[in-house]
Amino acid sequence: MKQWILAPGADFSRLQEREVEQPQPGHGEVAVRVRATSLNYRDLITAENPKVENRVPLSDGAGEIAAVGKGVTGWNVGDRVCVNFFRDWQGGRFRNSYHDAALGGSVDGMLSxxxxxxxxxxxxIPDHFSFEEAATLPCAGLTAWCGLQRGHFVSGDTVLLQGTGGVSIWGLQIAVASGGRAIITSSSDAKLERAKKLGASDTINYKTTPDWEKEVWKLTNKQGVDHILEVGGPDTLGKSLASVSNGGSIAQIGVLTGFDAPNVSLFPIVAKNANINGIYVGDVESFDNFVRFLNVTKIQPIIDRVFPWEQTREAYDYMKSGAHFGKVVISV
Ligand SMILES: NC(=O)c1ccc[n+]([C@@H]2O[C@H](COP(=O)([O-])OP(=O)(O)OC[C@H]3O[C@@H](n4cnc5c(N)ncnc54)[C@H](OP(=O)(O)O)[C@@H]3O)[C@@H](O)[C@H]2O)c1
Structure with missing residues (x-):
């Protein structure tokens, strides 16, 4: 069978296709024939990290069960499935050991x-999803879901989404389908128009309106937003603290502006009795709850483009360009 690996190096040119023997499931294991995978910003960071080598990349994929090992109950050949980003996080509080089995990072991932x-x-996976659609769930979808759940989102709440990448568009769709009011930012007016069609009530171009937190304040009648999926990181956190409502929640998710320490006052967290929740994807139990929600709401994930297997490097290049809206998928 075929798979892509990250050979030694520090950019996408090290992606190599190779032929290996097909793995067989042992006791308690299941073999999945992968049909589609999707890219996340994290996969770009991983490909550029020389410490990760000879590793099958990508956390996200969907497929059907091809073989079931001894001792497995509840799963059958042909069942349509995803694998959780943190292989061993089934539920409860996060433990440090879960980092030892993060797909496409510390263990082999789904590009196989x-x-x-x-x-x-x-x-x-949801019955009404194609494999391509289901491949958008494990990282981007579940992160957005858990970010809103940890903030105790309820219908009628206001949500701020930053940019129109995978996590943010999933956040927009979940918030709208749950009866929330969504405000979204982007560097592109054309993308903001698309976001409106998905139900965003207000849009802000963060390039032409760099002080977007003031606009958020105005749009919310000086109340602020109840939830923020904070994917920007150090350069946007200060604006998010200015945008969040009293008692509101920031789901601290991303690093789009880098890994440096933010240069912001922490006082708004105190003054507003606000919450900051660190979100690192999620557990199997939350993923199951998310699927239940999707089966009821019948949301269709937004896929920008599907690349064929042979064009995996091109898919990475496209993801890096930031031209996408929603998710970039690779078929297998
Ligand atoms: N903690 C977790 O569990 C977790 C899970 C998933 C992702 N993440 C992190 O979350 C971030 C987003 O991931 P993703 O996969 O959704 O990324 P993505 O699909 O690559 O999103 C890229 C988009 O983000 C927007 N963007 C870039 N810089 C921005 C800025 N300064 N302010 C606002 N928007 C900006 C741009 O949207 P426009 O083109 O519309 O401007 C860009 O197209 C990444 O840092 C990723 O590592 C964390």
Whole structure:
């Protein structure tokens, strides 16, 4: 069978296709024939990290069960599934050991025709999703879901989304389908128009309106937003603290502006009795709840483009360009 690996190096040119023997499931394991994968910003960071080598990349994929190992109950050949980003995080509080099995990072990921994982790490995908659509769930979708859940989102709440990448568009769709009011930023007016069609009530171009937090304040009648999916990182956190409502929640998710320390006052957190929740994707139990929500709301994920297997490097290049709206998928 075929798979892509990150050979030694520090950019996408080190992606190499190779032929390997097909793995067989052991006791308690399941083999999945992967049909589609999707890219996340994290996959760009991983490809540029020389410490990660000889690793099958990508956390996100969907497929059907090809073989079931001894001792497995509840799963059958042909079942349509995803694998959880943190293989061993089934529920409860996060533990440091879960970092030892993060797909496409500390263990091999999904850019492979067949993968083998413990049965406990699988999640059944929504019936109305194609494999391409389901491949957008494990990282971007679940992160947006958990970000809003941890902030105790309820219908009628206001949500701020930053940019129109994978996490933010998933956040927009979840918020709108849950009866929330969504405000979204982007560097592109054309993308903001698309976001409006998905139900965003207000849009702000963060290039032409760099002080977008003032606009958020105005749009919310000086109340601020109840939830922020903070994907920007150090350069946007200060603006998010200015935008959040009293008692509101910031889901601290991303590093689009880098890993440096933010140069911001922490006092707004105190003054507003606000919450900052660190979100690192999610657990199997949350993923199952998310799928239940999707089966009811019938949301269709937004896929910008599907690349064929042979054009995996081109898919990475496209993701890096930031031209996409929603998700970039690679078919397998
Ligand atoms: N903690 C977690 O579990 C977790 C999970 C998933 C992702 N993440 C992180 O979250 C971030 C987003 O991931 P992703 O996969 O959704 O990325 P993505 O799809 O690559 O999103 C890229 C988009 O982000 C927007 N953007 C870039 N810089 C921005 C800025 N300064 N302010 C506002 N928007 C900006 C741009 O949108 P426009 O073109 O519309 O301007 C860009 O197209 C990344 O840092 C990623 O590492 C973390």
């Amino acid at each position: 025709e067949v993968v083998v994982f413990p049965a406990y790490s699988l999640v059944r």
